[in-house]
Amino acid sequence: MLRPFTSLIQTYSPRVPDPILARAEVMRANSMEELFSTSDVVVELAAATPENYHIVTVHLASDGAQQTRVSLHQDNNLTDEARERAERNWSLMLGGLRHFVEHNRAPTDTEPD
Secondary structure (H helix, E strand, C coil), X not given: CCHHHCCCCEECCCCCCHHHHHXXXXXXXXXXXXXXXXXXXXXXXXXXXXXXXXXXXXXXXXXXXXXXEEEEEECCCCCHHHHHHHHHHHHHHHHHHHHHHHHCCCCCCCCCC
């Protein structure tokens, strides 16, 4: 479905066999870091099973001036690796949000954070 709109579709899906990816013309990324650093658009999907359900809690706190602190917590990570991956993903997302709020535009690849 996305093929007309892009020249490369890739995934970080360690459990999906290579023949399935090849049949769908999807390239495998070797890590989440590789996927995020080489993609313009990232969509994260997982099977809708109880072990994949998470509660994400976002807290916004104002200092009374012009600053807002954003904190985020995601529960039900099955492993330390899953928790660390979620922390990296949310950190990237929140970093992009911060850049957008501070600069009124999305970051480019060449800009420092």
